[in-house]
Amino acid sequence: MSAHAELDLSRIDVPRVGILGAVQSVLDVVNNVLAVASALAIAAAGLVLTWEVVGRYFLDIASDWQDELSTFLLIGATFASASWTQARRGHVGIDALSMVLPPSVDRIRRRLADLAACVFCAYFSWKCWNLLTEAWVDDQTTPSAWGAPLWVPYSCMTFGMALLAFQQALQVLAPRKDAV
């Protein structure tokens, strides 16, 4: 299932001119790098889990790190690619009101919705930052024998959500006539 998952390319509206356009260009580079890293993380998680089966079933090697590592990789991929997905308007919402509201009112509605999402993501990012600093200072690890450091996934969440909020802010600030 991938209900409502198709990207609507007609709705891509990042700024492309002026200072905002320049900032967006830099952010595009960061987004693309993180998208590649996310793709590699998902592929790596697949390989790790495949190795878990091969190691246990054919080579008789028992280990306990694969599930946690693949969890870290997949959570990292989810948050690291959040801004890239947002730039393509891939985080889906209900757009039913656009069919009933006059275009001028609908533009304001869209802008306010973007602003609300941006405020939430910035706040969430701040809470992730608190979690990250706590995990770093207290040297927190997962409870397993492997004991992986928790600052790793928390840092992906923090920076992923911060970038997402930044991308949303650019989309809120982008003048519609300049948006592409």
Next chain:
Amino acid sequence: MTTLQLGLLYAGSTVAALFSGIPIAFALGGVATVFMMIFMPAASVDTIAQNVYEELASITLLTIPLFILKGAAIGKSRAGKDLYDALHTWLGRVPGGLGVAVVLACGLFAAMAGSSPATCSAIGSSGIPEMRRRGYSPGFAAGLVAAGGTLGILLPPSIVLILYAVASEQSLGRLFLAGLGPGLLLVALFASYAVFQWRREFKHAQSVAYGGGAHSPILADEHFTMAERMVALPRVLPFLLLLTGVMVALYGGIATPSETAGLGAVMALVLVGIVYRAYKLADLRPIFEGTIGESGMLLMIIGMSLLYSYVMSYLHISQSAAEAIVGLHLSKWLLLTAILLLVVMLGFFLPPVSIILMTAPIILPPLRAAGFDLIWFGVVMAVVMEMGLIHPPVGLNLFVINRIAPDIGLGPVIRGTIPFVLLMAVGVVILSLVPGIAMWLPNAVYK
């Protein structure tokens, strides 16, 4: 404030946030966070990030990106067309065989790719033009593919069933097995309708031809030689082996569901690389772009939906709502009907992931109290949500079909899907009368 007032405020705020156009994930997360700030102890809001992390750090949930990668690898290749072509050559002599081949190809492809839109797109892009070339009416051809595509959320590895397993704390292995019988039931219903409708269109074309009108291509006799049939097989066999290999790994005790997801994704990439030589960056790029876009969006919704459910539970909204439903003392089947109608209505606006995670804490306790098996209900709920994929206003498959065959128009596509919505309703009734269709296999395997 009473729990009832709080619940109404929570529901009202959610509807307002969702309809404002805020992306679903952030609307749910935002509403949950505001309610935490106002109605929960001050320290609780400090835990939102940890809550989301702990909910997402579930190895069952994290099978989703890997199943999506497997689906994207197969969906972006020519596997769909090859599968449909092969089935067409083997079913050429069956009345309406082309339509039956499309339904079977959709079922098999959905089981390999696990995605409804990907199934519609892969089978429809070659199947719809071919059916129209052979004289099938456009609405019938489009409806067949749109409905066949919905099998993706019922047949394993359905992401909807994975989420339901997490939300209802049921065994994923049992749910996957329980989806097979109803999946085959729907394949049989759709294929029967394909034969029935083909006969109607054939007879109509015959009467037109006898009356001196145009000779429709639907009247043409088709025949494939054994050599043509055998030639079609080699490209399809590796993917059928992947399909069975994944099932054997899962149910043969070789791999856990998460390992199966990883193994399936890697095997799909390797197969696509070998069979279609899709190993260059240009080939891999759309596969991975599709995967990170879809899985990132879905996991963000899932993480925030779980935060939303946590707040609902902390404030006793879900428990009170569940108790109120139980207190209505509805008859077993009236309760089921009311809940399924609610799911249908939510399906007008929300994707299945949100419906499951938002409603599970409220609807599952009354269903359990009424004596329903939650594995069975999960499958029935999936069938009902399949309807949401092909009925207006937001039936995703309708729009996928409209994109790959824009000249048909949305109206004929919608009219073409109506018989299939009715067939799914018939399927739900049959599953209610004969629950063994869903439960026989999991009960036999997990004794």
